[in-house]
Amino acid sequence: MAVFALPPFPDLSIGPDMDLQLALIFLQQGIASGLVSGSVYALLALAIVVIFKTSDVPNFAQGEVFMAAGYVALYLFVFQKMPIWVVLPATLVVAFLAMALFRRFVLDQVAKSAKDLVYLVIATLGLSYVLKGLVRRTGFGDTPRSFPALVPTDSIMIGQASVTMLDLAIFGTAVTVMAAFFWMFNYTKTGRAMRAVGMNPKAAQLVGVDLRRCHMLIWGLSGVISAIAALLISPKILMTADMGSIVMLAFAAAIVGGFSSLPGAVVGGFVIGIVENMVGLFISSRAIVLAPFLAILIVLVLRPQGLFGGKLTIKKV
């Protein structure tokens, strides 16, 4: 039967005899571009993981929070012509409030009426639809636009890779934000409270952590991190209401990093960024879309708890 003679898959093979010189240039360019896009994935992965670590909820709306924050900035800057020193903080505050209030008024209620985590996850799916719908409704997403770059986009050569000042600014800001967050999470009292909530919420409450406030703070900060990611990347991409799908790469990064490790998420972000660029340069741009999903599948099949994840624990009765 004809059905069983399966025809070949689309051709994804490497071009013939790519010479070594070219391969080396590609390699350097791939790493440089990968580190830049990877820093954005790392930020988003960090935003996802910090929530998962403390609430056990994978926030499926993270990509849409990222997208909506980008549009808030676009609206204030391009349509309202506000000065940039107002736009940046305003965007971050909006993202913080939106996420903190979602946690406080929606998720707390969901958690009250249903014990199961699945319901919380589905509620975040609902949020992702609402945000996407709202942005589409405003019509700003109808024509793809870019946020104007605040840093010159002249290219400079590092080794044999060409990068722009903007790229360097993205990378630098992302690393700074991540470092600041690590410091907060690991060395301040607030951070210690957050870690305590992640380990054992009841015990944390017993020693005086305000659970509700702590969760609001975490979700709010996660929103801020996503908003920063959006501000960084939006001069480089065409913004549409669907740009939140970039979050898949962040999920892939989080999984590579073990899903509950902050440094893991960051490393995962850079790994995914570099792999993505390599696939684009060496294999085919058609395969780029597929790469994160294959990465997720392969990593999870081989190591169900992620590359950097701890031992797998089975929930008892």
Place this chain on the structure above:
Amino acid sequence: MSSPPLASSAPVRRALSGPALIGLVAAVVVTVALPVFTSGYVVYIANLLLVFVVLCLGLHIVIGETGQFSMAHAAFYGIGIYASALANRAVDLPYPVAMLFGALVAGAVGLVIGALALRMRDIYLALATFAFGEAMQWVFANWDSVTNGPNGLRISPARFGPIEILSDKQAYPFVLFFCLVMIGLTVAISRSRLGRSFRAVRESEVAAMAMGIDVRRARIVSFGLSAAIAGFAGGMFGLFQTFIHPDSLGFQTTILVLTMVVVGGLGSIAGAIGGAIVFGLISEVLRQAPQYQEIIYGAILILFMMYAPRGLFAFIGDRIREARHGR
């Protein structure tokens, strides 16, 4: 994942008295007589709703009964659609053979995914199945020589011996029949030893293991069955549709089915069926206002999770009970 509320048959039996029975009979009469007195469009919607009922039954098996968060339902549905359409085109046999072929292919892929997913739980399982679903959609859209890629595939008309199905009205009795068969099958599975082992796994894998249930087998089988039912729904789709495009087989569709199951009430077969019909109708109405569609969709999901996590019917039942007891 711990416990979505158990579906017990007692409230169903209680509800089947007096006015409820009349309502049920009326619903049956309307369902059967539908093609006689309505337009082709209404029948088309009815066909589509019946397909979604079957999709919900499939998702119910894996999420509702076994508690495994699968997010690849659209992929299995798509495999069923393509496999049955291609089989129907390749060989000259009655269409049910092609449908069974579609269900078998989807079921086989489901078994493989179930086996691969054995070591994963909760979030990891959700993400892995999600990734598989997206990867499958990519395959549908790029495997040009088989699926005709982004141009979509034309589905040739289904034939039952001498009868060739060319319209929605002609297809309706068959779609209805297959849907009822699938409902029967799901009830039978749910009441069997296998179904009980599924629910035991859902409640606690450790306790199930201690009772001598082969947890690994239960998980793999539930994935396979769920995928096969979704694949069969794909075959039903081919009964009245003439065209399939990979765009309609993405995450959106998985979420649509998940929403239906959740709106109906996770963990009950009646909920899955009712949810498919109620939410199917809602989303059909929303199609009239596309600019609000996503917002309303999301709002429904959020509101249900906030105030009626056990589903629409449990929610209404609770309100009625409260009213009766004068609270």
